[in-house]
Amino acid sequence: MMNKAGKDIWVFGDYRNYFRNRVTLQLLAKASELALRTKGRVCAIVFGSDVDEYVNEYIAHGAQKVYVIDHASLKSYRIDTYVELMKRLASEHGPETILIGATCFGREFAPRVAKRLNTGLTADCIDLEINNDGLLVQTAPSFGGNLLAKIITPEHRPQMATVRPGVFKELPHDYEVTGEIVNVPLPKNLPKDRVRLISSKHEPRRTQKIENARIVVCGGRGMGSKKKFKKLFELAGILDGEVGATRPVVYSKWTTHDSLVGQAGRQIKPQVLFSFGISGAIQHTAAIEDAKFIIAVNKNPEASMMKIADVAVVADANQVCAALIKELKKRIRR
Numbered sequence: 001m002m003n004k005a006g007k008d009i010w011v012f013g014d015y016r017n018y019f020r021n022r023v024t025l026q027l028l029a030k031a032s033e034l035a036l037r038t039k040g041r042v043c044a045i046v047f048g049s050d051v052d053e054y055v056n057e058y059i060a061h062g063a064q065k066v067y068v069i070d071h072a073s074l075k076s077y078r079i080d081t082y083v084e085l086m087k088r089l090a091s092e093h094g095p096e097t098i099l100i101g102a103t104c105f106g107r108e109f110a111p112r113v114a115k116r117l118n119t120g121l122t123a124d125c126i127d128l129e130i131n132n133d134g135l136l137v138q139t140a141p142s143f144g145g146n147l148l149a150k151i152i153t154p155e156h157r158p159q160m161a162t163v164r165p166g167v168f169k170e171l172p173h174d175y176e177v178t179g180e181i182v183n184v185p186l187p188k189n190l191p192k193d194r195v196r197l198i199s200s201k202h203e204p205r206r207t208q209k210i211e212n213a214r215i216v217v218c219g220g221r222g223m224g225s226k227k228k229f230k231k232l233f234e235l236a237g238i239l240d241g242e243v244g245a246t247r248p249v250v251y252s253k254w255t256t257h258d259s260l261v262g263q264a265g266r267q268i269k270p271q272v273l274f275s276f277g278i279s280g281a282i283q284h285t286a287a288i289e290d291a292k293f294i295i296a297v298n299k300n301p302e303a304s305m306m307k308i309a310d311v312a313v314v315a316d317a318n319q320v321c322a323a324l325i326k327e328l329k330k331r332i333r334r
Helices: 021-036 052-058 079-093 102-116 231-239 247-251 304-308 317-332
Strands: 009-012 042-050 065-070 095-099 122-125 127-129 136-142 147-151 160-163 180-183 213-220 242-247 272-276 293-296 309-316
Touching: 009 021, 009 102, 009 180, 009 231, 021 042, 021 052, 021 160, 042 052, 042 079, 052 065, 065 079, 102 122, 102 127, 102 304, 122 136, 136 160, 147 304, 160 293, 213 231, 231 242, 231 317, 242 247, 293 317, 304 309
Parallel strands: 009 042, 009 095, 042 065, 065 180, 095 160, 122 160, 213 242, 213 272, 272 293, 293 309
Antiparallel strands: 127 136, 136 147
16 A cells, blocks of 8 residues: 555656557546546656657646656667556655556556556546545446446555546647656666567558548658658658558558559548659559549659649658648647
8 A cells, every 4th residue: 555645646658659649648638637626736757768849748738747757778668667667656756546548558557557556457447537535436348348337446546547548638738838847867776677679660550441531641752762651651640641652662662552542452532632752653543533632742843643633732742741740740739
């Protein structure tokens, strides 16, 4: 049983894929609501390397205090290290509640933290509230979703829950608000990780069939390289769209065959189609003729794609893509 040092509500900051996965911001919003009942502070916990951007984002979305452990060795997620850091931090400061997103990361991380802190955990919550006794009531589906269980943790602290993404609505970005930042040094006596990361590679995952997507970001050889082509996935992620490709791109293995837009691939009819570095061969344009609005970017103003586009931008596809990503990120933060 932990010492009740306060009524603070902690939200663990999972900033990976930040602009698409908003669960941390959603939890900060709910924590702000719960804190009105508990009279505690809303605190975000951030582990990583060069994380200042995310710290400021969490303050702008409701965190009154942020505990930060920023170190080069934390650039990549390591389960043993992250669990130990969370255990030590919580043991020292004694939060009343810890909330974590019910993502793949959260489902691995949260149970281990709860075990180390000798407390309970309610997984995959769909609602949270404070009862008249000041306890966190954690609502979660049970028996295959046929019943809703309301669970409390009357004795042990912290109260812990993972919450499904999309359950709560995030607060608007507040440019004027300020918060306290507590920089915590990385402990020197951490246990050795049982698993060592040698390398990692992000593989963009399709969230819907490209034929059904309202927004498609399509790229051709004009993107220049496989590395540059991957920026299209970032743009599509921000826009909640999907990525398409021309036949030369697929044959060059810049992306998978299920991204091929053309007579030998997918026929698409998005509301908005972005075309980056695509000349406009007939086998490609035949598959996009039902697109409602086309924005084409190409250095060659005489390219076929530029002539059929509703908006044609004569410019370098990579530069325009990067500028769009930068601007859209700014707008999301507002």
